[in-house]
Amino acid sequence: MRSDLHFLKGPAGASACEGQDGDCIRCGAICVERFPVLKRLVNGHRLVYLDSAATAQKPEGVIAAQARYYRRHNANVHRGMHTLASEATDLYETCRRRTARFLGVTRPEQVIMTNGATGALNLAAFGLRHTLNPGDEILLTEMEHHANLVPWIKLARQEGLLLRHIPVTDDGRLDLGALPEMLTDRTRIVSLTHASNVLGTINPVAEIAAAAHKRGAVVIVDAAQSVGHMPVDFDALGVDLLAFSAHKVYGPMGLGFLVGTPEILSRLEPVEFGGEMIETVTLDDATWADVPHRFEAGTPNVAAAAAFPAALDLIEEATLERIRTHEIQLTGYALETLSAFDELTIYGPDDPSQRGGLVSFHDAKIHPHDLAQLLDARGVAVRAGHHCAQPLHRRLGVVATARASFGLYNSHDDIDAMADAIRYAREVFA
Amino acid sequence: MRSDLHFLKGPAGASACEGQDGDCIRCGAICVERFPVLKRLVNGHRLVYLDSAATAQKPEGVIAAQARYYRRHNANVHRGMHTLASEATDLYETCRRRTARFLGVTRPEQVIMTNGATGALNLAAFGLRHTLNPGDEILLTEMEHHANLVPWIKLARQEGLLLRHIPVTDDGRLDLGALPEMLTDRTRIVSLTHASNVLGTINPVAEIAAAAHKRGAVVIVDAAQSVGHMPVDFDALGVDLLAFSAHKVYGPMGLGFLVGTPEILSRLEPVEFGGEMIETVTLDDATWADVPHRFEAGTPNVAAAAAFPAALDLIEEATLERIRTHEIQLTGYALETLSAFDELTIYGPDDPSQRGGLVSFHDAKIHPHDLAQLLDARGVAVRAGHHCAQPLHRRLGVVATARASFGLYNSHDDIDAMADAIRYAREVFA
Amino acid sequence: MIGEMDELYREVILDHHRAPRGSAVIDTPDLEAEGKNPSCGDELTLKLRLDGDCVVEVSAVTCGCAIATASGSILAELVTGRTLAEVRQLADAFREHMHGDGDELPDELDPGDLDILTSVRRFPARIKCALLPWMTALEAIASHTQDRPVGVSTTEV
């Protein structure tokens, strides 16, 4: 019996748990019932949400925490000397502490709150501008999301830097054989994704970081697709900076994080300027507040910060180990299910244990946009397009792919529903 | 009988309305009952929230809209081809349209969504970087918030620009006599606040914009303290760019706006890079999507955008005219009440009709921080500090002030409560 | 709403996608333009033969999704026999329609199957697919009347 059926079918806390120990998320009392949106009908069908890599659905705890913040505590933070402001500040800083703990980060001050992974990666790139000189090299990969490509393209133009890219092999991995040659004395920064949002590939970040550090390069990891889906330990990865978004981790929108070592954060320059991030301002001069506040100009999204810990609660209740096992199972089942279709190309490594919880594919007969649309007619939500990774798609030789991506609420049933819908779409196009 | 007592005391939609026509907000059925946080007790007292200039409280409609978004529609926007994504996109773009209409802006594309006023002002400043040359002058004022000072200080350092500041007169107005001399052939940008967050002063933006345009300068207005409190018509102001935050307009946190003329927006360069803002990306090059999308990199705060129209609904129900009348009355009453205290300095113009809804003051005997703390002991929330306007405070000759600021839910009773609390604080310090 | 998209697909796809109109081979077009939708990768080559101001033959070859292909096929069907001014009018009306909220295109434009594409509006990402051939036509006409070289048009409108 497949592990996930239990928690899919029963309401939260239902009596018997038939799963084997440790691989059934319902054992941890996590249940699709906790995600209100999953009760929706779409075009008359049960919503089968397979787009968590774009944004994850939110458990009721997160939704309620955000509402409770506005109903009880709403205020601006830090400078306030009234009760609401002190409560808001406390909630805001609690989010920082919880996130630090979640990632095994020693000091909460190492966690900068931004408006998203994109904001975090832009801060990383442009905040290191003053450390770069013309001719310096930035090493990226061919499988990056635009958020980890375009800031560097812009910076390279402005500062005369050279961009290099670790190539992607035909089976969707980084070609690490090329690494020694690509890491040079001029490599100042290595920035790469932890898990590809198209191929699923999990990259050996710790290994690459160690090699890069030997060359004296700063290492940045885009963890938008890994945090919340697998254990991520900042210190163990050994990188200098790590970026991700709360909304992909079952948390609220409008909140992201840049985590850094104390050393790199002391060298990073702010890129947004205004209130809260200063120490002293005159008409012509300003000095910065301490890390991390100097990177958090203006009124932050306190409501989102007040809600995010509820997402971490859920994950810690399910445990990252079980979530990871679950996603590997789903990915394996998806790979198996999709392989049964003829004229359908699947991208990325074969081994599900080397992938994050998503599968991209291309139907030779149906354009991905049409496929996504017809799947939606059956209630199945997948994404189609270049998934903000145009260069990778060019490398794959297609303009667009369809992508099914998983969260802890997905089940084998969902993948069966997708397969049915693909069969239906093929009928329409037959 | 004072106009506001009605809507303060009765529940929403209560029977008799005793206010005169047009000056009673309850006539428009707006009621403190709609703001859940206002039912709170703080230190055993009714919460008297006088810190709306820092952030406004949220009506139940906004809180519920955001929760409903997460419970029903949550998805990433634009690229999605499934039902949830199309609904999310629709909600997101509806926010843009509603905001455009609210400000009398002709085309929704003129409205850029950011994470706040600070983000919007940074985009304005750094997005115009390429139009500036060493020696160019930027004209600001002495009463700016750090959000409209520090980006320019940074930019001036980087590009060799000269910052000039319209001085503030002793009665807290801009010294417009100095304007002809300060606006020179080298003035490229004039950026100023619509309403001061410390003095309350409403600046003659249209007049200054006209003079600046004669010199060929670009005009930016920081409308963080005016939008939602008084009628603001983008075209009538005649500025090129206008910035504000949703959270100060009874809306959610993590959302702001930069509104611009089509002409200036076509010249503005993006300052944040990633997904959604591009047209084509190769490993070494990228082209931008159309305005306004090119300024909205990464996953936007769709939940906040889905909720903000509920705040505009409330304002439109109350009408900006009535809100403005109400705030003038409150400000007048606050000025009158505070004037009765000896050794207490009040800042800004005497005439409440020339001020936004806030009053800053300084008690000669009690440090503002102590005062705010003791007021809080009585449930009265005011802010104390430099209110992110250190240069202005230097000009006023004090390090910090206390500030009471008003929203449509405040009443004369609230000001009486503040006066009582000040008397109490003076007793403690006696 | 239920089933609206399958309806669309069943109606439009089966007809236009499988047998697109406008597959004439035109070696010496009077008007020619390429359209491209960078975010989707849809591409279209449009060629028109004119008699005076009147379109007499159309070739619209689409490489992309079924919506773009069908829209190109509908275009080929609809513009044959119209003057360039009429084509422009129809294209403008269709663009307005796709960005607006009206139910149907005005009858007097004789919009044929075009109304069927209205249901695409629910999916903003696909509006561009439906508009691609029409924006390309507008581009071709503009460069013809102004005698400027034909560029690559995109549907970022």
Added chain:
Amino acid sequence: MIGEMDELYREVILDHHRAPRGSAVIDTPDLEAEGKNPSCGDELTLKLRLDGDCVVEVSAVTCGCAIATASGSILAELVTGRTLAEVRQLADAFREHMHGDGDELPDELDPGDLDILTSVRRFPARIKCALLPWMTALEAIASHTQDRPVGVSTTEV
């Protein structure tokens, strides 16, 4: 929580704010430092006279809020008679305490009125006010022991 802050004010203010200790005039201090809290504008001049390693006289003149003034006054009271090492130990413990969540300072430090300032923790913006004199003392001691020039310390810790 109710009334906690008024209690604090009634206890600490009435005593220390109205009659701050440490108002001795010290013309030739052995140790001297200025503290500044840029965001609040609180300022403090701290002067110590030593006998060997032991503090024998303190002048702590605060220009700022009552919390900073009271904290300076408590400092003047508490450090007189302690060695520099003891002062540093107390200041470090107080900083930890204000950023932590313990209820009281360890008895063996003999913290006197210092525990009273604990309730300030609820208001992060005011923690700096309470810490200002102590951070300034640490700065003064550090520059004394390392023989480096005394800078202006800030409470941004």
